[in-house]
Amino acid sequence: MSHDDFPTDRPAVVTCGLPYATGDLHVGHLRTYISGDVLSRALDTLGQNNAFVSGTDMHGTPVAVQAAKEGVDPETYALRLHEKYADTFPEFGIEFDNYSHTHDETNAELTREFVRAWIDNDHVYEKEIEVAWDPEVDEPLPDRFVEGTCPYCGEKARGDECDEGCQRHLEPGEIEDPTSTLTGNPAEYRTRSHKFLRLNDFKEYLGEFLDRLEGTSNARNQPREWVEGELQDLCITRDMDWGIDYPGESEEDLVLYVWVDAPIEYVASTKQYSERVGSDEYDWERAWKEDGEIVHIIGRDIIQHHTVFWPAMLRGAGYNEPRAVMASGFVNLNGKAFSTSRNRAIWADDYLEEGFHPDLLRYYLVTAGGFQQDVDFAWDRFQERVNGELVGTVGNFWYRSLLFAYRNYEGTPDAELSTEVRDRIEDAIAEFREGLNDYSLRETGAAATRLARFGNEYIQRNEPWKLEAESDEARQVIRDCVQIAKAVGVLIEPIAPGKAQALWDQLAEDGSVHDARLEAALAAPPRKFDEPDELFEKIEDDRVAELEAKLEERVASFDDGESSEDAEEGDGETGEAGGDADLEPLLADRIGFEEFQDLDIRVGRIEVAEGIEGADDLARLEVDVGLERRQVVAGIKQLHDLSELPGEKCILLANMEPAELFGVESNGMILAAGDEADLLTTHGDAEPGERIR
């Protein structure tokens, strides 16, 4: 790698974080892949030798679990998704030079080479650890599949971290009352021997690496804490069948951790590309082992993997290091996070089925905000950007210029490019180049739209429609405008490759705009071309209303009436997170006093609280309501420390119909507020049995 401005005379690699084979792609995922594609195309435009690669991440427990659920083997399952992804990307103009998957032999072989190199360089050691195990399915449980009680603060916690309580990191085996989230059964611990990559060998190196890393600032800063403190060595093996076998001495049932073979796929995929086109055209070994410019494009949730584990892995095997990591923000929907489980998302297929050109989404996602910022997707904002910038500014300028040129000159009029316009295009080229070297993709787009805006201003200022068509002055103005139109096409090609090619065709340019370099922006357009068409279409208001309604309907049907707030416009409300769910609207239907009187609400005291075996959320409570002791089932197992509840006062709806849940009879309903089930109680000294009115 180097710190020279692009283009350099070294091979570059642009990678995108691997999509994980467990679900469909939505526009949030697409942001990463579109950004990678834009960067790669922009580097092409600069004349940088580069490869754009990625692949599907096929290994790991979740794939195996998901496959088992569907009754197929993991490979079949993962390959099906792999093919789906491989088909989807080109539909958005995302054209990898190579797109493979981690189960491919190239990757398996290369991964084993990496691991052997670590072993040879003495970076790997073996240690016995306690592994959580689900006795029913006889599978080891990765940390995330274990829940229990934090030994420090007593809160409910995940296997690896007390995520809701004291935030402490938990070592395997520390958590109390471990249960499997797969089956709800108590988890066992078994002693297993595992392999570790000694990250501490690279501690000093990683600090220096972060100092020179380019890309987004979050990628440089976030891992600092780890690198400066005590690094936990990385456990690189798992007790599983599905994955790449650990290559050392015969450890039959150990496979490599997915985060080992996943990033190596970047290298494997590049190697495949190189082998396909020949090393004269692209030299993967130079790129990865010597001085290539490696740029990783990822979501900001996997920064650590790319700035700590991965550079250590490369270093340990004697490879080159990344030059830049660009960690993007997320995409929100109407101001709130996507929720795939509630179908609150715009799926890749949905977008295409609506008939929108992929370039519109590409433009929106790349220019809607800073790269490390979260961007909001909303159909009305999408409409605003498309109509204002692509239709109004770029499309309108392209069409009016080419139409005027066609009508009066049947192509580009015979005149020299004016100095003013030449200078302005050169400025735009410089802005594009500087933007790219700042890793600001939106700036490359802004350079193009600003130039189109200048074009509109230029044609307006010179009013060629008021001039004699055959006059030198009119020829000059239109020649300039056609040149600007062409230059905008060259500069916007990375973001809108389809539309840029359409313009190229209208200009009767030979070849592909994708091969055009920056110099093409100043090269004369063809003398003759045909009547142009409008390249961007307006999105009408009723179309937007329809799209919004469709989305609301879908989300609402998933919500099952439990929280209808999602069906509302997200007007002005800031995003929510944590326990503060958006408030449900107050009910408009009023009830009479008599109806209220029908509710027999009592003060109670919890005497017994225990989880119901086999149920995720349910707890069995015995509540003293003065006159008698009631057994009640409440969905609070996950939300409260049951051992602390006895003795607490609560509020009970006593005349609730009896119900049987998980074989346990429930005779009443404990009142609690919100998603976190904040239990209602009394402020004063009301005794169990007292009525609430």
Place this chain on the structure above:
RNA sequence: UGCGGGAUAGGAUAAUGGCAGUCCACGGGGCUCAUAUCCCCGAGAUCCAGGUUCGACUCCUGGUCCCGCAACCA
């Protein structure tokens, strides 16, 4: 009680400590080759509380809110 990122007008984005600028949207006026553009005018902003300073969006202290943080997570 931790770490990182963020908070500037309705939205998006700028400002070595020195006139808070730009784009979209909004109100008013003009121009018209084009799917309407461009020009002119107008309204509108630095998360809060202190401090340093001649001067603070910027630096310092304290706080609030949002997002993420060794999982399958873009």
